[in-house]
Amino acid sequence: MVESVAECMTYEHLDVRLVNELLGDGRASLRSLADDLDVSVTTVSNHLQTLEDQGVIEGYTPVVNYDELGYDVTAILQLKVEGGALPDITDRLRGHKQMVSVYEVTGDYDVVAVGKFTDTDDMNALIKELLSDADIKESSTSVVLNAAAENEQFELDAGDE
Secondary structure, X not given: OXXXXXHHHHHOOHHHHHHHHHHHXXXXXXXXXXXXXXXXXXXXXXXHHHHHHOOOOOOXXXXXXXXXXXXXXXXXXXXXXXXXXXXXXXXXXXXXXOEEEEEEOOOOOOEEEEEEEOOHHHHHHHHHHHHOOOOEEEEEEEEOOOOOOOOOOOOOOOOOO
């Protein structure tokens, strides 16, 4: 079936608009999304399923304020690692529940990780554990004083609408 020009115009940026609506309210119902986007519930459901199948939308999770749960210390760890050990080190860091981000990076260090800790003793215990690993050649740790922006996501540009 050939879509009409009006249908093409309606659906041209629908995926971007759908993602942006979900960024605003990840718990929005299919009905409310359909109403906001001026399309049918079936259309929203189909597009949402496609975005999930393509890996564009990987899940729906709450935004947790770790400070309110007693994780008052945020630390940024930078590590220099023996080349062959990089995958093992990043896997182990990912395995620590308090590591919220782990990156392989270019530059002076090989790994940058961000962790949330209840206090500096909690942070220090992890750092000591890491430094006992012979594959970690050097580390630098920074404690965050103030999070000006954290866990931010951004709306997608739908182009010329």
